[in-house]
Amino acid sequence: MGLRIYNSLSRQIEEFTPLRPRKVGFYKCGMTVYGPAHLGHAKSGVHFDAMVRWLRVSGYDVTYVQNITDVGHLTQDSDDGEDPVTREARKRGLHPMAVAEAFSRAWLDDMDALHMLRPDIMPRATGHVPEQIEMCRELLEKGHAYEVNGSVYFDVASFPGYGRLSGRSVAEQEAGTRVELRSEKRHPADFALWKRAEGGHIMRWQSPWGWGFPGWHLECSAMARQYLGDTVDIHGGGLDNQFPHHECEIAQSECCTGKPFVRYWLHNNMCTINGQKMAKSLGNGVLIRDAISTPQPLLDRSGQVLLERAYEPTVVRHFILTSHYRASQDFSNDALIAAESGSYKLRDAFAEVARAARSAASRPASDAVRTALSEIEKRFADAMNEDFNTAAAIAVLFDFARQCRSWVADGAGREDLATVDTLARKLAGDALGLIWRDTGGSGSSKQDDLIKMLIEMRQEARKSKNFALSDQIRDRLLAIGIELRDGPQGTTWSAS
RNA sequence: GGCGGCGUACCCAAGUGGUCUAAGGGAACGGUUUGCAAAACCGUCAUCCGCGGGUUCGAAUCCCGCCGCCGCCUCCA
Numbered sequence: 001m002g003l004r005i006y007n008s009l010s011r012q013i014e015e016f017t018p019l020r021p022r023k024v025g026f027y028k029c030g031m032t033v034y035g036p037a038h039l040g041h042a043k044s045g046v047h048f049d050a051m052v053r054w055l056r057v058s059g060y061d062v063t064y065v066q067n068i069t070d071v072g073h074l075t076q077d078s079d080d081g082e083d084p085v086t087r088e089a090r091k092r093g094l095h096p097m098a099v100a101e102a103f104s105r106a107w108l109d110d111m112d113a114l115h116m117l118r119p120d121i122m123p124r125a126t127g128h129v130p131e132q133i134e135m136c137r138e139l140l141e142k143g144h145a146y147e148v149n150g151s152v153y154f155d156v157a158s159f160p161g162y163g164r165l166s167g168r169s170v171a172e173q174e175a176g177t178r179v180e181l182r183s184e185k186r187h188p189a190d191f192a193l194w195k196r197a198e199g200g201h202i203m204r205w206q207s208p209w210g211w212g213f214p215g216w217h218l219e220c221s222a223m224a225r226q227y228l229g230d231t232v233d234i235h236g237g238g239l240d241n242q243f244p245h246h247e248c249e250i251a252q253s254e255c256c257t258g259k260p261f262v263r264y265w266l267h268n269n270m271c272t273i274n275g276q277k278m279a280k281s282l283g284n285g286v287l288i289r290d291a292i293s294t295p296q297p298l299l300d301r302s303g304q305v306l307l308e309r310a311y312e313p314t315v316v317r318h319f320i321l322t323s324h325y326r327a328s329q330d331f332s333n334d335a336l337i338a339a340e341s342g343s344y345k346l347r348d349a350f351a352e353v354a355r356a357a358r359s360a361a362s363r364p365a366s367d368a369v370r371t372a373l374s375e376i377e378k379r380f381a382d383a384m385n386e387d388f389n390t391a392a393a394i395a396v397l398f399d400f401a402r403q404c405r406s407w408v409a410d411g412a413g414r415e416d417l418a419t420v421d422t423l424a425r426k427l428a429g430d431a432l433g434l435i436w437r438d439t440g441g442s443g444s445s446k447q448d449d450l451i452k453m454l455i456e457m458r459q460e461a462r463k464s465k466n467f468a469l470s471d472q473i474r475d476r477l478l479a480i481g482i483e484l485r486d487g488p489q490g491t492t493w494s495a496s
Numbered sequence: 497g498g499c500g501g502c503g504u505a506c507c508c509a510a511g512u513g514g515u516c517u518a519a520g521g522g523a524a525c526g527g528u529u530u531g532c533a534a535a536a537c538c539g540u541c542a543u544c545c546g547c548g549g550g551u552u553c554g555a556a557u558c559c560c561g562c563c564g565c566c567g568c569c570u571c572c573a
Contacts, residue, residue: 031573044573074571084571167499168569216571238573239501269501270567277566322509322521328502328566335508338522342508345521348535383510391510395520405536467531474533485535492535 003385008265009165018233024055024062025228029237032069033103034084036287037110039331043271046317047325048236049116054384057431065227066119070100071126071203073216096203110288113313115433121227125219129205132214132222135256136193144255148184150196150210156189159251166243191248193218217248230257236266269328308333314436318343321390347436349401350424356408357421363413373423376400380427439494455491
């Protein structure tokens with residue numbers, strides 16, 4: 001069975017067929033770099049990362065493009081308001097590009113921590129101004145845009161498809177929209193392709209219409225076209241960007257190229273924390289960097305606990321993947337604790353297989369193991385192929401982990417265990433990006449040797465029934481985060 | 497006001513017409529194991545899927561009504 005994905009455009013699950021066989025052009029709306037990334041960015045990023053990983057594991061040659069918005073994204077509406085990057089720069093007394101640079105790097109750090117694959121191309125809006133001007137020019141030429149006082153607006157009335165993605169009609173919207181006075185636009189739904197730069201505007205470029213800067217929506221159309229061609233296979237982003245951002249992208253791109261812009265639109269749902277929307281006004285936003293490294297409990301503005309402590313990045317990732325990308329997900333301390341216990345169960349089972357694969361005796365490969373593995377792989381693929389059901393895929397991993405334990409306990413041979421280990425790395429690691437922090441025990445460092453020595457001393461104490469001493473060794477190691485585990489094959493340990 | 501989504505056990509969360517007396521995880525409880533623990537393993541844990549109707553041979557899954565929660569419509573992943 002091949003991949004089936006939910007297409008926001010048709011509102012149903014469709015079989016996935018890329019434009020060119022085995023090749024996928026994947027564009028994801030990246031972030032606007034005026035602040036550090038929060039858990040919402042993590043949810044979106046992790047889910048789209050899992051999709052790209054799965055496409056690649058499935059044999060597709062994916063070109064993954066994720067933009068960085070560093071100019072043009074206005075805080076108000078398309079013809080008024082300030083660029084948030086510029087606003088942040090003013091607050092900090094920095095150049096806007098310095099702000100963009102700082103938060104771009106911070107975002108890369110967060111992505112890396114959560115084991116998101118770096119996009120193949122991370123284009124920036126400011127680096128593609130000529131392309132945007134060119135697109136603007138084409139749209140004017142084709143009669144889909146008009147210029148007013150140095151700004152260029154897209155003429156929504158010229159594109160009958162406008163509203164199809166988000167299920168709105170321009171006429172309906174007019175009724176609910178606040179009356180826009182003193183607007184230059186012909187129609188309230190028209191949006192800016194190019195904005196005239198007023199007096200003190202720092203981020204500005206020379207254009208056929210004078211000094212100005214590009215509108216937010218235009219960058220994605222221009223950059224997607226630049227790197228993926230007129231039609232991209234998959235375009236992803238947050239549900240909150242479905243309207244107006246994606247709607248506007250479609251209008252610009254299709255009017256410009258005359259071709260369908262996107263074959264499959266994918267939208268991830270939003271997240272909440274303790275049942276509430278994360279909002280600046282509530283002071284309950286949780287940054288990725290805090291979730292994975294805070295030394296103390298995270299509180300909201302009213303002193304309520306958001307997260308008791310930090311969680312390993314892979315635990316955060318695991319938690320995100322236990323819900324579907326189109327479902328909303330609530331972050332809470334309890335939920336993360338539960339995810340942590342479960343995630344470490346997988347980690348430990350797979351680590352044990354890897355360990356056993358190095359030490360087990362050689363033995364002819366077993367048909368039973370081979371059959372079980374292909375069964376696991378099939379169930380996992382079925383889950384992922386059904387609109388990237390990562391939650392169901394993780395459920396398969398738990399079954400897999402249980403079997404791993406029993407193979408090791410039953411003394412499976414080195415060859416079988418190596419095959420098991422390879423599959424575990426493929427499904428958990430390559431496909432889902434569940435790559436846990438090294439818990440030690442590979443036996444190569446001085447610390448490992450020391451712990452090994454203490455374990456041996458504890459064994460001596462236990463043999464001579466000196467339990468006071470053996471327990472003391474165990475307890476004191478635990479106090480510094482090293483947990484001993486006694487098993488039939490001896491004692492293993494892991495460091496937290 | 498307009499548009500859309502959701503409500504599954506103590507918690508998280510899959511499943512969207514029959515294989516569902518509902519996956520998986522966490523917690524809890526009982527047991528095996530252990531010098532004692534931890535880990536691991538086995539077992540128990542929703543006859544039922546917000547509530548009330550309806551359609552159907554058959555519904556958690558479709559339709560209608562109600563209640564509750566959330567999102568979008570202005571920037572947000």
